[in-house]
Amino acid sequence: MxxxxxxxxxxxxxxxxxxxxxxxxxxxxxxxxxxxxxxxxxxxxxxxxxSRDQLVQAIFEYRLPWLHERRTLLIAEHRPDDLRSLLDCQVRTLLEHSELPGSHYLCFVDMLRQYGRSDVFEGLPAALRDSVREFQERLGGFLPHLVEPLRARRVAQAMAFIVDAAADRERAHAHGRPVVPFALQVTDLLDGMVGFLKAPASPRTLAVLERTDPAAAVWPAFL
The missing domain is CATH 1.10.10 (Arc Repressor Mutant, subunit A)
Structure with a gap:
């Protein structure tokens, strides 16, 4: 060959x-x-x-199509009809990507979040941005117990947690460190994320939210 x-x-x-x-x-x-x-x-x-910014965009455009196609395929195969099964498609996609030899993409995304570079998301092709937003809105549809903008913020935070977990796994592979068996990490991460998303907003949180500018409660979207 x-x-x-x-x-x-x-x-x-x-x-x-x-x-x-x-x-x-x-x-x-x-x-x-x-x-x-x-x-x-x-x-x-x-x-x-x-420029540097155009190179950053090129990294996204190099990796994101595979990620979005894989998630779309999993959704088509499993036809998720509840929060856990839909979230499974995202968790599985990112953890699968963390297994790819030579990939540092999830660590790269994790770094951008730490730098607060949410602006790079707006520079992506419209089809990729729309795919991110549509998936997160679909997840939000399973969270009627949360009011906006808390619902969108909770979803975006969950996506960030999943990226962190996948980046840690990718980093461990890169440095030859042991990792949790794949199937165990998928189901354990799902347990945590479903619990986080389904947790009700406390009266105290709702009271603070009423005094908060809605724009200040938004969590930037990634992936």
């Missing part, structure tokens, strides 16, 4: 994903990314992507 050699752009994207995940957005130069991709041209990254 012939060996498939990644294109120069793909090599740069994968190198950037790995280095950004490890060092943050400002901890590595475009020149260092180009060198890590095996390109001797000091301007290779700028030539292919133009």
């Amino acid at each position: 012939p060996v498939v050699i990644p294109s120069t752009k793909e090599q740069i994207v994968r190198a950037a994903e790995r280095l950004f995940a490890a060092h943050g957005l400002d901890g590595i130069s475009l020149r260092q990314i180009g060198a890590a991709a095996g390109n001797g041209n000091n301007s290779a990254v700028q030539y292919h992507f133009g």
